[in-house]
Amino acid sequence: MTLVRIPDDALAVACGADRVARRFEELGATVERVSSWGMHWLEPLVEIDGIGFGPVGVADVEGVLAGGSDLSVGRIEDHPFIASQTRLTFARAGKTRPLSLQDYAATGGWKGLERARAMTAEAITAEVTASGLRGRGGAGFPAGIKWETVRTANGVRKYIVCNADEGDSGTFADRMLMEGDPFVLIEGMAIAGLAVGAAKGFVYIRSEYPHAVRKMEAAVRLAAPLVAPFEIEVRVGAGAYVCGEETSLLNSLEGKRGEVRAKPPLPAHEGLFGCPTVINNVLTLAAIPYILAEGAQAYADYGMGRSRGTMPVQLAGNIRFGGLYETAFGATLGELIGIGGGSASGRPVKAVQVGGPLGAYFPPSLFDTPFDYEAFTARDGLIGHGGVVVFDDSVDMAAQARFAFEFCAAESCGKCTPCRIGAVRGRETIERVIAGDPDGLALVADLCETMKFGSLCALGAFTPYPVMSAITHFPADFVVEERV
Amino acid sequence: MELDEIVARHIGREGPLLPILHDVQAAAGFVSEEAIRDIAQALNLSRAEVSGVVSFYHDFRRTPDPRPAIRLCRAEACQARGSEALAAHAERVAGERVRVGTVYCLGLCTVGPNAMVGDELHARLDEGAVSALIGAM
Numbered sequence: 374m375t376l377v378r379i380p381d382d383a384l385a386v387a388c389g390a391d392r393v394a395r396r397f398e399e400l401g402a403t404v405e406r407v408s409s410w411g412m413h414w415l416e417p418l419v420e421i422d423g424i425g426f427g428p429v430g431v432a433d434v435e436g437v438l439a440g441g442s443d444l445s446v447g448r449i450e451d452h453p454f455i456a457s458q459t460r461l462t463f464a465r466a467g468k469t470r471p472l473s474l475q476d477y478a479a480t481g482g483w484k485g486l487e488r489a490r491a492m493t494a495e496a497i498t499a500e501v502t503a504s505g506l507r508g509r510g511g512a513g514f515p516a517g518i519k520w521e522t523v524r525t526a527n528g529v530r531k532y533i534v535c536n537a538d539e540g541d542s543g544t545f546a547d548r549m550l551m552e553g554d555p556f557v558l559i560e561g562m563a564i565a566g567l568a569v570g571a572a573k574g575f576v577y578i579r580s581e582y583p584h585a586v587r588k589m590e591a592a593v594r595l596a597a598p599l600v601a602p603f604e605i606e607v608r609v610g611a612g613a614y615v616c617g618e619e620t621s622l623l624n625s626l627e628g629k630r631g632e633v634r635a636k637p638p639l640p641a642h643e644g645l646f647g648c649p650t651v652i653n654n655v656l657t658l659a660a661i662p663y664i665l666a667e668g669a670q671a672y673a674d675y676g677m678g679r680s681r682g683t684m685p686v687q688l689a690g691n692i693r694f695g696g697l698y699e700t701a702f703g704a705t706l707g708e709l710i711g712i713g714g715g716s717a718s719g720r721p722v723k724a725v726q727v728g729g730p731l732g733a734y735f736p737p738s739l740f741d742t743p744f745d746y747e748a749f750t751a752r753d754g755l756i757g758h759g760g761v762v763v764f765d766d767s768v769d770m771a772a773q774a775r776f777a778f779e780f781c782a783a784e785s786c787g788k789c790t791p792c793r794i795g796a797v798r799g800r801e802t803i804e805r806v807i808a809g810d811p812d813g814l815a816l817v818a819d820l821c822e823t824m825k826f827g828s829l830c831a832l833g834a835f836t837p838y839p840v841m842s843a844i845t846h847f848p849a850d851f852v853v854e855e856r857v
Numbered sequence: 858m859e860l861d862e863i864v865a866r867h868i869g870r871e872g873p874l875l876p877i878l879h880d881v882q883a884a885a886g887f888v889s890e891e892a893i894r895d896i897a898q899a900l901n902l903s904r905a906e907v908s909g910v911v912s913f914y915h916d917f918r919r920t921p922d923p924r925p926a927i928r929l930c931r932a933e934a935c936q937a938r939g940s941e942a943l944a945a946h947a948e949r950v951a952g953e954r955v956r957v958g959t960v961y962c963l964g965l966c967t968v969g970p971n972a973m974v975g976d977e978l979h980a981r982l983d984e985g986a987v988s989a990l991i992g993a994m
Contacts, residue, residue: 384965387978413967542932545964580879580916581963583976611875612915614961628874628900630913646871687966690937695967717938726933730961762966764937776936780961786913 375402375438378420381471382409382552383584384545389430390417396434408553410467411697412454415446420467425449454712459675460699461663461683462656463546465554472591474599477556483599485665489564497568498524501661503669505681510536510617510654511728511757511831513680513746516661519651522641523569526649533565533574534626534645534652537589538610538617540579541729543689543760547655549697550685551578551585554659555592561658563600564665565651572603575645577622579610614730614784618830619652621786632786633830654758656685677703680745688713690726690762700744707740709761720765724847726773728757730780731835733842734764734773753842755835770847774817775803777839781832792833795824799840809853814844860892864899874900874910878917887918925994926956928973929987934966943970946984950991957991 379385379394394404397419412418415427419437426437426444436442446452449467460466469476477483489497502517523531535558539547550558562574576593578586586609593605613631615621620634623645644650660682664672673681680702686709688695693714700709706725716722724734733754735742742752749756764773781796799820806813821837828834844851863880867873874896881892888911897907911917929947931940944957951957965971968980972990979990 383963383978384968384980387963387965387971387980388968416968539964540962542962543934543966544962545966548964581960581973584978606870608872608875609879610914611879611917612960613913625875626872628872628910629906630909632913689966690934690969692967730933760934760966762934762937768937773933773936776933780932784961 375421376405377402378405378407379417380409380467381406382549383582384413385409385416385418386584388416388428392431393417393419393429393434396431397438400434400438402438405470408466408469408471409549410449410455411463411549412452412694413696414694418449420449423448423450425452454694454696454698457712458699459683459701461672461675462550462557462660462685463554463697463699464663465557466549466697469554471553471555471588472595474556474595481666482556482662483560485662486560486563486600489567489665494524494568494570497564497665500669501568501664504664504672505676505679506657506660506664506672507680507746508654509656509660509684509758511755516653516657519641519653520565520568522639523571523649523651526642528649530573530646530648531569531571532645532648532650533562533569533571534623534650535562535574535576535655535658536617536619536622536652537576537578537582537585537655538622539582539655539758540614540617541731541758541760543726543762544687544729544758545689546685546687546697546759548582548585550655550659551582552588555589556596557662558589558655558659559592559596559600559605561661562605563603564661565653565658566603569649569651571651574603574605575626576605576607577610577616577626578607579616580612613786615786615830615832618832620830623650623652630786632788635829656758675701677701677743677745678747680747684744684756684759686744687760688763689760691716691718691765692763693717702745703743705740706735706742706744706761709744710740710763713763716763716765718765718767720767722763723766723768724764724770726762726764726839727760728755729760730777731755731831731838732757732760733838734770734846735842736846739846753845754838770843770850771803771807774840774843775800775807777836777843778803781836785832789827789829789833791824791827792829792836795820795828795833796836799824799836803840806851807853814851817844860895864896868899874902874907878911882917885921886923887921922956924954924956926958926974927951927991927994928958928960930961930963930965930969930971931959932962934962935969935971938969940970943982943984943987947987947991950988955991955994
């Protein structure tokens with residue numbers, strides 16, 4: 374009987390994977406539901422004996438089984454999109470059944486935790502520091518230093534909090550990781566628990582990810598005996614983008630309004646319920662098992678400058694070959710867009726937004742920027758959570774600048790004035806510019822300065838990135854033609 | 858499910874308010890004034906504190922809306938794939954019968970425009986697909 378492997382990831386399901394799986398079963402095949410390889414333009418991507426077929430619709434199933442399908446993409450592992458990647462965090466993508474403990478253990482799972490159990494807490498944090506791993510949520514803070522701060526903080530109770538509130542448009546790596554390889558995140562959290570002396574961890578997942586919530590809940594139950602006495606609880610957000618900000622998230626977990634807290638105190642000193650707390654993004658924690666299993670140096674050997682290791686880049690938006698592309702830091706933006714095959718519409722690429730709704734828009738003249746925290750900062754941008762959203766030449770950058778303010782206004786927690794009021798006034802002023810007021814732009818620039826330096830968190834402070842990059846790099850879109 | 862059952866299920870957890878509100882919202886379709894009062898009493902919070910939390914989060918409604926609902930993603934990656942024109946089309950097709958809401962990102966940013974109906978996800982939408990989805994609701 375033919376064994377057919379089909380992803381059960383939310384994206385594949387949204388593209389019809391469940392219906393395709395049922396059809397294969399009706400025709401007598403044995404179906405195994407696995408994680409997604411991350412080649413989204415091919416989803417649902419069906420694998421038979423290592424050969425991929427995609428995108429497969431219900432009507433294509435018979436042809437695929439009969440062997441006469443023109444949907445074949447050859448051996449999936451040899452596909453250039455996969456073969457050119459360096460997958461450390463996503464090593465299991467496409468290869469294992471997400472909730473199979475057997476598959477996880479057979480592919481090197483729990484090795485990092487085993488090694489950590491034989492180490493002192495201090496040695497674990499030193500290993501993480503030596504790896505050069507930086508926070509993958511966007512801020513890029515060295516993970517080992519954060520852990521060491523929590524380890525040495527005074528407190529009877531300490532917590533590990535996983536930030537899975539992946540709200541940035543153009544990002545889906547957290548979702549894919551939780552849906553495709555949930556045990557690696559659990560292992561990473563358990564190692565963090567050993568490192569800092571925490572007995573409890575929370576995974577805070579946004580409510581827009583119901584599939585990820587179900588997978589993580591099931592995985593936490595299955596893995597509970599393996600990580601005990603460390604305990605993990607899954608919590609669901611409630612549709613507030615700002616809860617991706619770490620202190621908002623902590624307030625939300627405590628059952629409060631998701632308002633930002635002023636820092637200091639840092640969460641490492643006074644975090645969840647006032648206790649020392651490690652709060653890390655999904656991808657940061659999921660990188661940990663590799664670092665512990667293979668050693669810090671193995672991870673640090675990848676990357677450039679102060680950006681060590683790999684980044685799961687997410688190629689999204691109007692892109693021909695969109696999906697998950699994990700690669701060592703240092704690849705240029707242009708190389709990444711090239712891998713993505715340019716725009717899906719076939720029209721010229723006009724702009725790419727890197728790092729979510731708070732990231733800058735880059736024009737083609739800056740596509741030589743290497744993927745590296747410092748290189749992006751030097752060009753008034755940020756890599757954020759690694760989302761790359763491509764726009765073709767039909768995009769109106771004045772409308773995008775307006776949207777950036779509009780989004781900030783809708784999602785502002787309201788705690789600080791520059792963000793709460795600035796976003797509303799910014800949208801109004803951009804609208805005046807669009808209506809033909811030439812003095813508006815200077816006002817927008819001034820307002821952006823205030824927001825950048827006066828806001829409590831990244832929502833207000835980084836909204837100027839998309840706005841000012843649109844104005845700086847695409848000035849023609851802000852000029853209103855003379856009306857006669 | 859009754860409110861006291863919901864409260865009893867979560868009250869032993871650390872920070873029980875959001876899990877309770879999620880269950881109330883799921884069971885009733887909104888969080889009523891009475892529910893806010895009872896939850897506040899059970900958790901030893903003021904009504905203002907619970908109201909403040911309910912009003913902060915987009916997922917919680919203060920008033921019922923029995924209409925079926927579809928949520929379209931209108932974040933940047935879907936914008937780059939034509940979600941704005943599609944949203945206008947959805948509004949026209951839906952009229953007053955179906956509630957067309959907005960969601961900022963479903964994490965399917967390579968296959969947009971996308972939408973969510975309940976917990977069900979729909980990708981690669983065009984005008985025909987949206988009309989069919991709304992028509993079937």
